[in-house]
Amino acid sequence: MPELPEVETVVKSLEPIIGNQITASKVYQSQLRIGCKIPKDFSKLINLSKIKDIKRIAKYIVIELSNSEVLIIHLGMSGNLLLKEKDYKAKKHDHVIISFKDSSIVFRDPRRFGAIFIIKNQNLDAFFKDKKIGIDALSSKFTPKYLKATLKGRKTPIKTSLLNQKIVAGLGNIYVCEALFLCGINPCTASNDLTEKELETLVPAIKNTLKKSIKAGGTTLKDHKSANGTPGYFSQELLVYGKENQPCPECNTNIQKIIIGGRSTFFCPKCQK
């Protein structure tokens, strides 16, 4: 489910639990994404502390606790963080439940491509540095100039570069397709072949698409929901993603689907030469 707008939507909808004390927690399935196992002392590390703050870093949900531990959650492809009643009973694919006095949050992830980490507050910067997470797509530091410098010498298709979290953090398959369409850039274009003019339209197109989607609560294709269970409505505003063989909103040419870097890519062959 989750690209930047979907993660942002989940983070916002979790605001009500800020200040709450964790009364109990239970791990039902500790094995998530390969190499990511929830530690045995998970409950011991978080129980009785309070939720100090919840924010988004790249596609990660970062939950700061009062005892200087930080819970970092990645939703993978199919993950959800759901706000439930306090005595909610775990259903299939509910891997973790964290309880408060009057409510609880549930980490549900059928495909288990998600991940949960728990680290010390002081190691937060190092955590993302280690993962080599690039500048956030909504950051003021994400500029045409930055992108030009970072793409220099890269022959990979621009589609693939924009999906690379080390180059720019937050984009996923949907929003890359949408942003490239808005700029009339062919997704196969070699990254270092983009003109200065193209980069100058691309960066704002990316930011505007993401912001519009956040306003709509993200894109729900299947799994994405806010913590309250409400879907995102940006799906209705998608221009090319998932629209194979449907007319381009600009020129009526049929939208094509091709595979780039192993991922489905939707584009208009006429508008995106």
Add this chain to the structure above:
DNA sequence: AAGTTCACCTGATGGC
């Protein structure tokens, strides 16, 4: 080093 491909896992969908 940079560029590919593939595996990880479950569920939904469509063809036969």
Add this chain to the structure above:
DNA sequence: TGCCATCAGGTGAACT
């Protein structure tokens, strides 16, 4: 109804 193949909002290991 069932069986099989294909596909899915992501990531990173293992190849070339």
